[in-house]
Amino acid sequence: MKKYTLHMVVNGEEISIETKPNATLLEVxxxxxxxxxxxxxxxxxxxGxxxxxLDGKAVNxxxxxxxxxxxxxITTLSGLNKNGKIHPLQKSFVSHGAIQCGFCTPGMIMSAKALLDKNPHPTRDEIKIAISGNLCRCTGYKKIIEAIEAVTKGKEEKEGENVRA
Amino acid sequence: MVEFDYIAPKTMDEVLEVIGKPERKNSLLAGGTNLIVNLRANKIKPEIVVDISRLADFSYIRKDGEKIKIGSLTNISEFTTSELLNHQAKILRESSIQFANPLIRNKATIGGNLADASPAADAAIPLIALGAKVETIDSNHKKREIPIEELFLAPNKTLLKKDEVITEIEIPSLNGNNGNLKSAYEKLGLRNAMAISIVSVAIVLKLKDGKYIDDAKVALGSIAPKPIRARNVENVLKEETLSQSLIEKSAEVVLDDINPITDVRASADYRRMMSKALIKNALNKIMLGG
Structure with missing residues (x-):
């Protein structure tokens, strides 16, 4: 199968990479x-x-x-870290116990981030709708919603602590 | 995933040139929310995937005189926030809010949802009730208009030829009837998000003097091999005065319009019962001021 050169910006960094046409973005x-x-x-x-x-919109x-x-x-979860500090959403997920097994967390946070970028003060219902494409099989939805809500109400500091040593 | 070649044309002319060559089996990629699932499952095996999502000028929702025109590559997420739809095609916006989930809505396109021709195609139901049509173009650059109620033939089968693409959706003038037109949309799914419809219903009534029904268009999804118009219900409604007994009668005759199957989501019997219930709910909504 023919290979193509793909150019994109991932987490602020310009990338050029060879890829097969049937590779998903996830795989790359x-x-x-x-x-x-x-x-x-x-x-x-x-x-989810x-x-x-992707260009400002949360997608699969x-x-x-x-x-x-x-x-x-493209922005992924690790693209939210700035200067070694985690994002307020990440910090809030930790402090609210919104992470159980953690598998859904990166997708959840990206959906929440896309929402807050467009609408910094969403209602609880708007938060629920924004993460309705993300499943948490630990079913910790309440804490996830509370974690996002806390960021919208400025209850979390602007920048998280340096968790990643 | 199956292997294929890939091309992302910048213009419609290039798209038409590629799909005009039947010797090379192609698939059009718009939002990809159905296509890529099918490619990953090896359900379809195109030699070339034609990525039309890069075409400029096919993503818009605009007023054209009294009509509404929607570009075929418009994302469903654009519908959810459109003030124009909210004013003039309320049920299309309502259906978009219940369409899959926000991640899917950010990619799925209206043209793709129609061309995919799922019996449960969420956008098709309000569009049929609104009397909308699609405009297409083929590889000979011939354009045609197809009423959306005639577009579907069977599950995942449309009237579209292999070298034909949907370019635009046109919703006819409803503005002149403002105030006299009442509409309602009802969808039953197993949960709120990412729920494929068990039954969906869209109704548009043209009223005279408040409750006399001049004209009626009723569409249902997921209760036949394709989205349908419920002509028996329409005939009961037309030239009558909207009342509780008329609503009861409409709900009874919907059984003559539908032909549901039993699948993983619901039994045929349940779909029959729910079709009646949703017809009642929609008409009650209209009677109470819809």
Whole structure:
């Protein structure tokens, strides 16, 4: 199968990479760029574990061909870290106990981030709708919603602590 | 995933050139939320995937005189926030809010949802009740218009030829009837998000003097091999005064319009009962001021 050169900006960094046309964006992010926070769950768009932000919109990277990211900007969870500090959403998820097994967390946070970028003060219902494409099989939804809500109400500091040593 | 070649044309002319060559089996990629699932499951085996999502100028919701025109590559997420739809095609916006989930809505396109021709295609039901049509173009650059109620033939089968693409959706003038037109949309799924419809119903009534029904369009999804218009219900409603007994009668005759199957989501019997219930709910909504 013919290979193509794909150019995209991932977490602020310009990337050029050879890819097969039938590779999903998820495969390239995980297997080529080692961004292990992007999870493969159902592979059908039901679970949202693979959610990334593509040009400002949260999408399922498992249902996106890598080639569709040509010339576009992708943000994954690790792209939220600034200067070694975690994002307020990440900090809030930790402090609210919104992480149990953690598998859904990167996708959940990307959906929440896309929401807050457009609407910094969403209602509880708007938060629920925004994460309705993300499944948490530990069923910790209440704490997840509370964690997001705390950030919108400025209850979390602007920048998280340096958790990643 | 199956192997295929990939091309992302920048213009419609290039798209038409590629799909005009039948010797090379192609699949059009718009949002990909159905196509990529099928490619991953090896259900379809195209030689070339034609990524039309890069085409400029096919993503818009705009007023054209009294009509509404929607580009075929418009994302469903655009519908959820459209003020124009909220004013003039309320049921289309309502259906978009219940369409899959936000991640899918950010990619899925209206043209793709129609061309995929699922019997449960959420966007098709309100569009049929609104009397909308699609405009297409083929590889000979010939355009045609197809009423959406005639577009579907069977599950995942449409009237579209292999070298034909949907370019635009047109919703006819409803504005002149403002105030006299009442509509309602009802969808029953097993949960709120990512729920494929068990039954969905869209109704548009043209009323005279408040409750006299001049004209009625009723569409249902997931209760036949394709989205349908419920002509028996329409005939009961037309030229009558909206009342509780008329609503009861409409709900009875919907059984003559539908032909549901039993599948993983619901039994045929349940779908029959719910079709009646949703017809009642929708008409009650309209009677109470819809």
């Amino acid at each position: 992010l995980r297997d080529e760029l080692n961004l292990m926070e992007v999870k493969e769950g159902c592979g059908q768009g039901d679970c 574990a693979c959610a990334v932000i 990277s498992c249902l996106t061909l890598a080639m569709q990211a040509e010339g576009r900007e």
